Amino acid sequence: xxxxxxxxxxxxxxxxxxxxxxxxxxxxxxxxxxxxxxxxxxxxxxxxxxxxxxxxxxxxxxxxxxxxxxxxxxxxxxxxxxxxxxxxxxxxxxxxxxxxxxxxxxxxxxxxxxxxxxxxxxxxxxxxxxxxxxxxxxxxxxxxxxxxxxxxxxxxxxxxxxxxxxxxxxxxxxxxxxxxxxxxxxxxxxxxxxxxxxxxxxxxxxxxxxxxxxxxxxxxxxxxxxxxxxxxxxxxxxxxxxxxxxxxxxxxxxxxxxxxxxxxxxxxxxxxxxxxxxxxxxxxxxxxxxxxxxxxxxxxxxxxxxxxxxxxxxxx
Amino acid sequence: xxxxxxxxxxxxxxxxxxxxxxxxxxxxxxxxxxxxxxxxxxxxxxxxxxxxxxxxxxxxxxxxxxxxxxxxxxxxxxxxxxxxxxxxxxxxxxxxxxxxxxxxxxxxxxxxxxxxxxxxxxxxxxxxxxxxxxxxxxxxxxxxxxxxxxxxxxxxxxxxxxxxxxxxxxxxxxxxxxxxxxxxxxxxxxxxxxxxxxxxxxxxxxxxxxxxxxxxxxxxxxxxxxxxxxxxxxxxxxxxxxxxxxxxxxxxxxxxxxxxxxxxxxxxxxxxxxxxxxxxxxxxxxxxxxxxxxxxxxxxxxxxxxxxxxxxxxxxxxxxxxxxxxxxxxxxxxxxxxxxxxxxxxxxxxxxxxxxxxxxxxxxxxxxxxxxxxxxxxxxxxxxxxxxxxxxxxxxxxxxxxxxxxxxxxxxxxxxxxxxxxxxxxxxxxxxxxxxxxxxxxxxxxxxxxxxxxxxxxxxxxxxxxxxxxxxxxxxxxxxxxxxxxxxxxxxxxxxxxxxxxxxxxxxxxxxxxxxxxxxxxxxxxxxxxxxxxxxxxxxxxxxxxxxxxxxxxxxxxxxxxxxxxxxxxxxxxxxxxxxxxxxxxxxxxxxxxxxxxxxxxxxxxxxxxxxxxxxxxxxxxxxxxxxxxxxxxxxxxxxxxxxxxxxxxxxxxxxxxxxxxxxxxxxxxxxxx
Numbered sequence: 001x002x003x004x005x006x007x008x009x010x011x012x013x014x015x016x017x018x019x020x021x022x023x024x025x026x027x028x029x030x031x032x033x034x035x036x037x038x039x040x041x042x043x044x045x046x047x048x049x050x051x052x053x054x055x056x057x058x059x060x061x062x063x064x065x066x067x068x069x070x071x072x073x074x075x076x077x078x079x080x081x082x083x084x085x086x087x088x089x090x091x092x093x094x095x096x097x098x099x100x101x102x103x104x105x106x107x108x109x110x111x112x113x114x115x116x117x118x119x120x121x122x123x124x125x126x127x128x129x130x131x132x133x134x135x136x137x138x139x140x141x142x143x144x145x146x147x148x149x150x151x152x153x154x155x156x157x158x159x160x161x162x163x164x165x166x167x168x169x170x171x172x173x174x175x176x177x178x179x180x181x182x183x184x185x186x187x188x189x190x191x192x193x194x195x196x197x198x199x200x201x202x203x204x205x206x207x208x209x210x211x212x213x214x215x216x217x218x219x220x221x222x223x224x225x226x227x228x229x230x231x232x233x234x235x236x237x238x239x240x241x242x243x244x245x246x247x248x249x250x251x252x253x254x255x256x257x258x259x260x261x262x263x264x265x266x267x268x269x270x271x272x273x274x275x276x277x278x279x280x281x282x283x284x285x286x287x288x289x290x291x292x293x294x295x296x297x298x299x300x301x302x303x304x305x306x307x308x309x310x311x312x313x314x315x316x
Numbered sequence: 317x318x319x320x321x322x323x324x325x326x327x328x329x330x331x332x333x334x335x336x337x338x339x340x341x342x343x344x345x346x347x348x349x350x351x352x353x354x355x356x357x358x359x360x361x362x363x364x365x366x367x368x369x370x371x372x373x374x375x376x377x378x379x380x381x382x383x384x385x386x387x388x389x390x391x392x393x394x395x396x397x398x399x400x401x402x403x404x405x406x407x408x409x410x411x412x413x414x415x416x417x418x419x420x421x422x423x424x425x426x427x428x429x430x431x432x433x434x435x436x437x438x439x440x441x442x443x444x445x446x447x448x449x450x451x452x453x454x455x456x457x458x459x460x461x462x463x464x465x466x467x468x469x470x471x472x473x474x475x476x477x478x479x480x481x482x483x484x485x486x487x488x489x490x491x492x493x494x495x496x497x498x499x500x501x502x503x504x505x506x507x508x509x510x511x512x513x514x515x516x517x518x519x520x521x522x523x524x525x526x527x528x529x530x531x532x533x534x535x536x537x538x539x540x541x542x543x544x545x546x547x548x549x550x551x552x553x554x555x556x557x558x559x560x561x562x563x564x565x566x567x568x569x570x571x572x573x574x575x576x577x578x579x580x581x582x583x584x585x586x587x588x589x590x591x592x593x594x595x596x597x598x599x600x601x602x603x604x605x606x607x608x609x610x611x612x613x614x615x616x617x618x619x620x621x622x623x624x625x626x627x628x629x630x631x632x633x634x635x636x637x638x639x640x641x642x643x644x645x646x647x648x649x650x651x652x653x654x655x656x657x658x659x660x661x662x663x664x665x666x667x668x669x670x671x672x673x674x675x676x677x678x679x680x681x682x683x684x685x686x687x688x689x690x691x692x693x694x695x696x697x698x699x700x701x702x703x704x705x706x707x708x709x710x711x712x713x714x715x716x717x718x719x720x721x722x723x724x725x726x727x728x729x730x731x732x733x734x735x736x737x738x739x740x741x742x743x744x745x746x747x748x749x750x751x752x753x754x755x756x757x758x759x760x761x762x763x764x765x766x767x768x769x770x771x772x773x774x775x776x777x778x779x780x781x782x783x784x785x786x787x788x789x790x791x792x793x794x795x796x797x798x799x800x801x802x803x804x805x806x807x808x809x810x811x812x813x814x815x816x817x818x819x820x821x822x823x824x825x826x827x828x829x830x831x832x833x834x835x836x837x838x839x840x841x842x843x844x845x846x847x848x849x850x851x852x853x854x855x856x857x858x859x860x861x862x863x864x865x866x867x868x869x870x871x872x873x874x875x876x877x878x879x880x881x882x883x884x885x886x887x888x889x890x891x892x893x894x895x896x897x898x899x900x901x902x903x904x905x906x907x908x909x910x911x912x913x914x915x916x917x918x919x920x921x922x923x924x925x926x927x928x929x930x931x932x933x934x935x936x937x938x939x940x941x942x943x944x945x946x947x948x949x950x951x952x953x954x955x956x957x958x959x960x961x962x963x964x965x966x967x968x969x970x971x972x973x974x975x976x977x978x979x980x981x982x983x984x985x986x987x988x989x990x
Contacts, residue, residue: 053875053878053879054879054880056880056882056883056884057882057883057884058883058884058886058889059883059884059885059886060885060886060887060888060889061885061886061887061888062699062702062781062888063885064701064702064779066701066712066779069868072868072871072872073864073868075867075868075871076863076864076865076867076868076871077864079867080860080863080864080867083863094859094863096844096850096854096856097844097854097855097856097859097860097863098722098855098856098860099853099854099855101730101731101734101735101853101855102722102727102731102855102860105720105721105722105727105731106722108719108720108721108764108767109716109721109722111767112716112719112721112767112770112771115771115775116771116774116775116779119771119775119776119779119780119901119902120701120779120780121780121888122698122699122779122780122781122888122898122901123888123889123890123896123900123901124890124893124896124900124901125890125891126780126890126901127775127780127901127902127906127907128902130771130775130902131902131906131907131909131910132910134767134768134771134772135768135910135911137764137767137768138761138764138765138767138768139761139764141760141763141764141767142757142760142761142763142764145734145760146756146757146760149738149753149756152738153738153753156739156852157851157852157853158735158738158852158853159850159851159852159853159854162851162852204891216889216890216891217888217889217890221875221879221881225871225875290910290913293910293914300757300761303757304753304754304757307753307754307756307757308750308753308754310753311746311749311750311752311753312750
């Protein structure tokens with residue numbers, strides 16, 4: 001492991017931690033603007049985190065130690081996910097520790113812990129949220145895996161860095177499988193990040209909430225960690241999507257110059273991506289909860305179709 | 317076998333036989349001390365566990381040594397028992413001994429006085445069961461194999477019905493023994509075909525025969541049917557969800573963790589070892605049946621409301637996934653793609669080992685919960701984490717492993733399996749090429765659904781608020797139970813964190829059966845799991861875990877350092893709703909409801925809705941296995957009809973029977989004369 005490799009790994013981690021709330025703020029701002037509301041400041045998520053960390057934590061009297069540990073576990077999972085996705089450079093020392101399947105496993109681990117934590121206090125909302133989250137998860141998880149497999153089949157690898165390297169290097173060609181996978185990925189990301197049309201991050205209405213229902217009992221630093229983890233998750237998904245479907249601009253060698261060049265490119269791509277997310281959220285309406293399996297089932301089938309197209313065309 | 321008088325010259329096989337004899341002796345001692353409960357529990361079961369550990373040590377070394385054979389002059393004259401210990405048997409011995417060590421220790425604290433079968437007899441049945449499992453693995457001819465197989469079926473049957481005063485338990489036992497015997501019949505026929513009219517039933521002879529494709533296929537299908545009946549493959553899974561809840565928990569742990577794997581050993585032995593040339597559609601058949609079983613199992617386990625039944629269906633799911641792996645390996649084998657075949661086989665073997673540990677752990681935990689609360693229905697549990705932390709935390713590990721999450725063993729098995737599915741291109745038939753990604757998608761779906769089940773299992777039992785008053789007095793597991801569960805947890809952790817070392821154990825088997833292994837790619841990177849090459853795929857669970865733990869610690873430290881750690885305990889908020897009770901939490905039915913709705917065609921559901929005028933309105937949903945109605949009841953009716961016809965012969969008068977004899981004699985004489 002070269003020191004530059006270690007540096008780029010560290011840089012990727014710090015960047016994820018710093019940029020993730022910013023991305024959330026950016027999306028929120030655009031959404032507010034598009035919906036003719038006056039937008040909160042771009043730095044609002046940071047203020048929120050600071051405020052929450054300062055507060056005294058209020059916890060249900062019978063909450064178990066699992067409940068107290070869960071936010072830390074979820075936060076770490078998301079951080080690790082950001083560490084293994086090639087955002088700036090494909091030379092990441094941590095990357096061989098976990099490939100695309102392990103990435104999906106990491107998200108699943110976080111999901112299981114947040115659902116368990118939601119059931120821990122034993123309120124009606126908590127277990128309702130947990131059930132819905134698992135409902136979303138059991139279809140979103142295989143769909144995400146199949147999307148990643150589409151890219152894996154083209155590049156003959158499940159290692160995320162190899163996938164991105166290979167995809168960035170090929171001559172420009174539109175793979176029909178990646179097109180299908182891209183649509184599926186967008187649908188999965190909406191569901192996984194608790195966005196409209198699957199979930200609404202702004203509401204506390206019983207009928208509609210999923211993610212919010214699960215973290216209803218949390219407060220102060222635990223809530224801050226969960227909010228930060230949610231931002232990190234959005235960041236990780238955005239970066240993964242950008243890295244697979246628009247891999248251009250990611251540095252391969254770890255020269256400081258290349259890293260310096262990769263950063264503005266990434267920021268530009270994230271800004272566009274965040275704006276598009278806000279547009280999608282504004283244009284679509286929230287679905288009934290039992291439409292969600294259909295929505296995600298479609299994503300799953302699209303991604304499987306992508307795989308089959310790969311096989312049919314003899315790609316890879 | 318060398319001289320028995322000099323232990324220094326003993327080979328592995330001798331030591332294994334010593335353990336078998338020791339277990340049988342412990343069983344006999346148990347019968348002698350029939351009702352001396354404390355002696356049986358605290359002395360005999362732990363001694364049995366010590367011998368399990370000895371067996372573990374022996375088999376760990378036996379995996380790497382060549383096959384050892386022996387002929388025991390027991391049995392019928394002219395028909396001695398042929399024994400053989402090769403890497404494949406040794407691997408399954410590791411599985412048996414590793415799991416049984418933990419379960420026996422757990423059992424020392426589990427059995428209570430005055431429940432059903434006397435403790436001494438239970439001790440005999442239990443240890444005979446263990447010994448017969450080992451003998452199945454050592455068998456090198458069909459004769460001893462069937463003897464051991466039947467001993468295994470009978471001893472486990474008696475263990476299942478140890479609470480025989482309850483009619484449901486007797487019914488479950490009957491169903492179990494019935495299916496077991498239908499299966500045994502198929503196995504017997506399979507061996508009959510394999511010996512190819514030579515009259516020599518040793519496995520060595522069967523290996524040397526080359527059957528025509530038709531007869532080989534028939535033997536294979538019979539083996540899948542016969543062993544599948546024991547393993548719980550669709551549609552012969554029907555006994556599993558009945559027998560597992562009926563048996564005492566340590567017994568369910570052994571049956572689910574070990575016995576099902578022994579059935580898979582049978583499939584492996586016949587299809588890879590005894591049959592010489594594999595045919596491609598065998599693999600497709602096994603894969604199809606396996607995935608169907610897995611999907612069926614996992615969908616049913618999400619809607620179960622009784623904890624052991626839920627685990628039983630989850631076992632069906634896991635067996636299905638393992639079979640899919642075996643099938644894929646067989647498919648590659650038929651096309652002589654050895655590296656991929658070895659990868660798929662390794663995945664299946666890994667899954668067996670992982671499932672053995674986490675499923676027996678989970679069954680032990682249900683036993684501890686049942687003892688503490690007297691309840692087996694999920695709907696009457698809840699909040700036990702506060703009262704039983706020694707059960708809850710090990711169960712959490714088991715649940716995570718069972719859900720196939722990193723960094724535990726279940727994930728590695730699924731990871732390897734998906735790798736082998738993913739890199740399949742260049743199969744000679746494009747139909748198969750198309751099939752493989754679809755199967756990978758199904759596996760991913762099944763894995764995700766098992767996460768759903770496990771969240772339900774753990775969340776409803778251990779989290780939330782107690783749904784009944786008496787749960788607040790639930791006592792934690794005793795020292796023996798804790799020790800047993802910790803042993804099994806250790807197994808799960810080792811399987812999760814040391815994949816390269818475990819695969820080194822599996823390697824001799826893939827070399828033996830397929831002709832190549834994975835070890836050469838693993839040799840230089842002991843913490844990194846690299847099945848093919850580092851550019852292609854790699855996974856390092858230890859680093860993974862370290863990364864999560866380090867960032868957890870760092871986050872914890874920084875939050876405390878930069879801010880504070882103040883905490884106030886208050887009643888739960890629940891959006892300000894003041895009248896919440898424990899009954900408002902999701903029940904087991906409620907948690908499974910979305911799955912019940914999405915996968916409705918899988919179930920046979922009956923709904924009883926209340927009318928508006930009922931004095932005491934009640935809502936009832938029953939979910940049943942449709943196969944019971946489509947397959948089993950028609951067969952049962954057919955058998956009844958046939959037996960009624962046959963029953964006409966039985967007149968109960970001696971004159972009529974004499975006439976039957978007379979007519980038969982005449983017919984036979986006529987036939988002979990011609």
